[in-house]
Amino acid sequence: MSGKDLTVPDTAPKKRYRPEYILVFLVLLSVVGIALTDVTPSKGFWYWMAMAPVFCGATIAVGWSRIDRRGISKGKLIWTQVSHWFGYLATIYVNISGLCSFPWHLSLSLWFSFAFGNQKRLRGFRTLEYHTELLNINRDKCKKDAICAAECPMALIQMNHGDGYPRLFPGTEEVCLRCGHCIVVCPHGALQHASIPTDRCPSIRKDMTINREQAVQFLRSRRSVRLYKDKPVEKEKIQELVEIARYAPTAGNRQMVNWMVITDQDKIHRLAELTVDWMRFILEEGPEAARAPYFPAIVNAWDQGMDKVLRDAPVLVVAHAPKEALNGMVDITLALSYLELAAPTMGLGTCWAGLLQGAILSRPEMKEILRLPNKHPHHYPMMLGYAKPRYYRLPERKPPKIVWEGPSVSRSDISKHA
Ligand SMILES: Cc1cc2nc3c(=O)[nH]c(=O)nc-3n(C[C@H](O)[C@H](O)[C@H](O)COP(=O)(O)O)c2cc1C
């Protein structure tokens, strides 16, 4: 794949800060100024002169940071800031000209200055309707086409308000899946979601769309690789694979898949050995049903010095999830599938470590050796390494077994109607 890497966000995540802290800091500076002006008015004057750029810089920074995060229109922000600075200059003028000589008057005028600069906050509920903590609509960009409302899987976005703009159904912020569908489906870029920064949602590049034939070859050429080069896998590559895997769907978009990456060869060998021990136990004492026909050959190979369990893989990746992930096994399976599909693009191969999984499920002490958290009942290990074999054909599979219910429409029917 060439060009820009879509798994890497456009920019590093911006550090969040609360503008309220800055405002509290400014109020404290104001209190100091009031006290100073009260005691020595001449020093107070210079104090306020020095504070002017501090107040100016801080409030402008707070205001413009809110444009990105909350979808406030630039025109409205400029008006807010101009009025704020008018209020501030008026405050200083009132103080210097002697129109107001009492500190409480000064503090009152400072409050007015603050109030001018924060009209949006003071408008209270009306403002909150449009700028909820979660979803913000940029009214300059929104075309009221209701695409977001139709798309939201939880039906949280309402259009039936007098002004025709979309907004979040009141009290449903906790229900939101944080799936991001509302922001990525809007053709005008009018929505912003507090939990899903838009600058971390890259545009879809049309020139990188693959056609059906390419998709079929890509998916059919995925292989379980069981022969690995004697070469370690770079940490960056493993990290990149996990980054790709986190875009797999998860039930309720819970995203609770955790990862364990084992590169310690002694540990991988020990895990394979314990798996063989478990297989021996099954062969000797386990129930008949548990005796897989291929167990003897694998145990025999181990005794000959060959690891047919973890295949001397240089890396073992274990995806695991807590019990709170109700569809944890499905989420893990999907994440590992994404990882498996992406691996060949980096020269890497993978194989699901089903024998090890069987041993972990049967022997709790193996979970301890793996250091899997007790409260993570969902897990699956996967081998990873540089692939030795090269494949020249796509193997055939059994035909699918499908039960069709309801009327079926063929391609020719569709073209007749078109
Ligand atoms: C195991 C599993 C079960 C899911 N069940 C539902 C479902 O019942 N209804 C639904 O609308 N979406 C369901 N989803 C889809 C998820 O909500 C969706 O993957 C997630 O919100 C992320 O959105 P995306 O798939 O568009 O990236 C399910 C996904 C998984 C993996």
Ligand code: SF4
């Ligand atoms: S993030 Fe998903 S669930 Fe939340 S409002 Fe947007 S579309 Fe609806």
